[in-house]
Amino acid sequence: MWLKFEPRPEPSRVMTYLSPLLAVGLMFLSGLILFLILGKSPVEGFKVFFMNPLRDSYGVAELLLKATPLMLCAVGLSVGFKANVWNIGAEGQLLIGALAGGWLALRFEGSHSPFLLPAMILAGALGGMLWAAIPAFLRTRFNANEILTSLMLVYVAELMVSWLVHGPWKDPDGFNFPQTKLFSAAATLPILLTGTRVNAALLFALVALVVGWVFMNRSFMGYQMKVAGQAEFAGRYAGFSAKRSVWIGMLAGGAMAGVAGISEVAGPIGQITEHISPGYGFAAMIVAFVGRLSPIGILFSSLLMALLYMGGEQAQQYLNLPSSISKVFQGMLLFFLLGSDVFINFRPRLVRRRK
Amino acid sequence: MELSFFSSILFATVVAGTPLIIVALGELVTEKSGVLNLGAEGIMSVGAVAAFATAHHTGSPTLGILAGMGAGMLMSLLFGISALTLMANQVASGLALSIFGVGLSAFIGKPYESIALASVTPIRIPLLSKIPLLGPSLFEQQGLVYFSWALIAAVAWFLYRSRAGLVLRAVGESPVAAHSIGYGVVRIRYQAVLFGGAMAGIGGAFLSVFYTPMWVEGMVAGRGWIALSLVVFATWRPMRVMIGAYLFGGCMITQMFVQGSGARISIPAQFLSSLPYVATILVLVLISRNRSTIRINSPASLGQPFLPDA
Numbered sequence: 001m002w003l004k005f006e007p008r009p010e011p012s013r014v015m016t017y018l019s020p021l022l023a024v025g026l027m028f029l030s031g032l033i034l035f036l037i038l039g040k041s042p043v044e045g046f047k048v049f050f051m052n053p054l055r056d057s058y059g060v061a062e063l064l065l066k067a068t069p070l071m072l073c074a075v076g077l078s079v080g081f082k083a084n085v086w087n088i089g090a091e092g093q094l095l096i097g098a099l100a101g102g103w104l105a106l107r108f109e110g111s112h113s114p115f116l117l118p119a120m121i122l123a124g125a126l127g128g129m130l131w132a133a134i135p136a137f138l139r140t141r142f143n144a145n146e147i148l149t150s151l152m153l154v155y156v157a158e159l160m161v162s163w164l165v166h167g168p169w170k171d172p173d174g175f176n177f178p179q180t181k182l183f184s185a186a187a188t189l190p191i192l193l194t195g196t197r198v199n200a201a202l203l204f205a206l207v208a209l210v211v212g213w214v215f216m217n218r219s220f221m222g223y224q225m226k227v228a229g230q231a232e233f234a235g236r237y238a239g240f241s242a243k244r245s246v247w248i249g250m251l252a253g254g255a256m257a258g259v260a261g262i263s264e265v266a267g268p269i270g271q272i273t274e275h276i277s278p279g280y281g282f283a284a285m286i287v288a289f290v291g292r293l294s295p296i297g298i299l300f301s302s303l304l305m306a307l308l309y310m311g312g313e314q315a316q317q318y319l320n321l322p323s324s325i326s327k328v329f330q331g332m333l334l335f336f337l338l339g340s341d342v343f344i345n346f347r348p349r350l351v352r353r354r355k
Numbered sequence: 356m357e358l359s360f361f362s363s364i365l366f367a368t369v370v371a372g373t374p375l376i377i378v379a380l381g382e383l384v385t386e387k388s389g390v391l392n393l394g395a396e397g398i399m400s401v402g403a404v405a406a407f408a409t410a411h412h413t414g415s416p417t418l419g420i421l422a423g424m425g426a427g428m429l430m431s432l433l434f435g436i437s438a439l440t441l442m443a444n445q446v447a448s449g450l451a452l453s454i455f456g457v458g459l460s461a462f463i464g465k466p467y468e469s470i471a472l473a474s475v476t477p478i479r480i481p482l483l484s485k486i487p488l489l490g491p492s493l494f495e496q497q498g499l500v501y502f503s504w505a506l507i508a509a510v511a512w513f514l515y516r517s518r519a520g521l522v523l524r525a526v527g528e529s530p531v532a533a534h535s536i537g538y539g540v541v542r543i544r545y546q547a548v549l550f551g552g553a554m555a556g557i558g559g560a561f562l563s564v565f566y567t568p569m570w571v572e573g574m575v576a577g578r579g580w581i582a583l584s585l586v587v588f589a590t591w592r593p594m595r596v597m598i599g600a601y602l603f604g605g606c607m608i609t610q611m612f613v614q615g616s617g618a619r620i621s622i623p624a625q626f627l628s629s630l631p632y633v634a635t636i637l638v639l640v641l642i643s644r645n646r647s648t649i650r651i652n653s654p655a656s657l658g659q660p661f662l663p664d665a
Contacts, residue, residue: 144643148584152632155577163625322465327458334451338443
């Protein structure tokens with residue numbers, strides 16, 4: 001007997017939503033196996049990795065804190081992904097957003113103006129957009145593959161951060177650590193829930209989810225993006241500009257990543273260091289896919305991804321495993337999702353093997 | 356032997372370009388079969404760590420290379436299952452492989468950080484290494500450097516002079532036509548993907564066993580992506596891959612140029628380090644600008660899934 005995939009006449013709606021759940025289930029299962037291979041008790045490992053982070057309200061708050069940049073980046077990226085615009089450089093756009101907003105914080109250090117913070121957020125969005133505009137321009141003007149250019153710019157952005165915190169922006173009283181001065185209170189996002197680190201950025205993320213939903217489902221431009229992604233030729237025939245899709249997709253991703261970046265440095269970090277993001281821009285791609293490129297899905301998948309980050313920290317602390325185990329889980333999740341998606345368009349059937 | 360400035364630059368350029376040649380040629384063959392595997396960065400990372408661990412435990416660099424190659428093939432098998440058997444989007448599958456591979460390598464490699472391997476004595480080719488200026492930089496190299504040259508010839512011969520290569524190209528240009536005359540499109544694509552994985556694994560192994568020789572998280576540093584760009588730069592031709600790889604190799608060692616030239620201007624190290632990435636973008640722009648160059652040279656079915664019996 002041989003497993004064969006038969007095309008379905010119509011994509012299965014049920015499987016569209018079941019597939020992420022199946023993928024999460026498979027990830028849990030392989031997690032258990034992974035812990036077994038590593039010589040840890042699977043039950044203990046599962047508890048530490050997936051349940052420990054949420055055992056108290058502080059843990060839940062940390063989960064929201066970590067989900068925030070993921071939500072922001074993912075909702076921006078999903079706009080582009082819908083139109084097959086592959087911005088994979090959100091990590092770099094996030095860093096440039098952090099630099100652009102952070103520059104204002106450092107430049108107006110003594111300021112108590114209530115406009116400083118909004119200006120920083122705006123600068124963050126613009127910074128991210130600027131970094132995303134480069135691949136958009138190179139793609140629309142010179143036909144250069146945006147996957148490769150946007151990714152290359154991540155490395156450039158990382159080096160730029162490194163240069164600034166080691167050089168011109170280094171805190172002169174910082175004992176030579178590669179970091180800037182701490183941002184003043186006026187340049188720091190207000191805390192939403194006292195006793196936690198959850199800050200106003202969570203509100204930005206929730207607003208972004210709503211705006212993203214309205215844009216994709218209720219606006220003509222969002223409709224054009226979807227058509228461009230699902231039926232390129234139909235879109236062209238209808239006169240929808242492919243170039244505009246690229247621009248909108250890239251800029252939306254850049255703006256949101258930029259806001260995520262400035263929210264991190266003006267939030268939990270409080271200054272610019274070399275370690276602004278533990279790969280949020282890359283993890284956000286997984287968040288977007290697992291969330292089916294829809295804001296509601298992204299809300300849930302960003303929480304799951306944040307849990308994987310926290311699980312890694314727990315595993316390091318209690319199981320003596322490297323925290324990068326969270327990235328192993330993230331990668332597995334995306335693979336399982338892509339694999340499970342086969343059931344959307346195909347029906348598995350057992351057939352007798354041909355001789 | 357004391358190398359002259361020119362010779363040492365040439366030597367370092369060749370060394371830096373070697374992994375790029377190997378990885379890019381693997382990817383070139385994969386792409387010629389119509390499959391776009393964006394996972395090179397992840398495969399290289401896992402190949403690097405597997406090779407390092409093996410070489411460290413066994414003391415044999417050769418076993419290290421083989422381990423890197425095996426690990427690379429396993430990684431690319433994951434991609435194959437996702438993109439070829441389960442017909443998932445190739446771009447997404449490749450990205451998944453890169454994210455997974457970079458994470459997995461960091462995880463596996465943690466215990467190996469801050470260990471250094473003994474550097475491997477290069478292989479000196481008699482007579483040729485005596486050529487003034489060029490000899491010591493070209494013919495006193497690691498075995499994999501010579502391997503990369505042989506690989507260029509082998510891939511060029513395979514693609515354009517062998518029957519199997521013709522079939523592979525046919526699959527890449529028109530899978531439907533190749534299928535209709537009885538070629539197993541999916542099987543051939545699997546072979547191409549596995550070859551690409553093996554080469555990316557070897558490329559990673561070169562970095563951790565010969566180039567540095569140690570393991571640091573993130574040490575592949577975008578070389579997998581640069582190799583992908585190289586394939587576009589080379590317009591899918593093996594010989595041009597070599598030219599491009601040495602060009603980028605040169606970019607990667609600019610720091611040496613600057614220090615060696617005795618220049619008094621102080622350029623931040625980060626600027627020099629960003630050169631290969633900026634150069635990649637520039638090169639992509641220059642090549643892609645002419646749409647027809649890309650359209651004519653890229654395999655027609657690149658990135659499209661193939662469903663047998665559809």
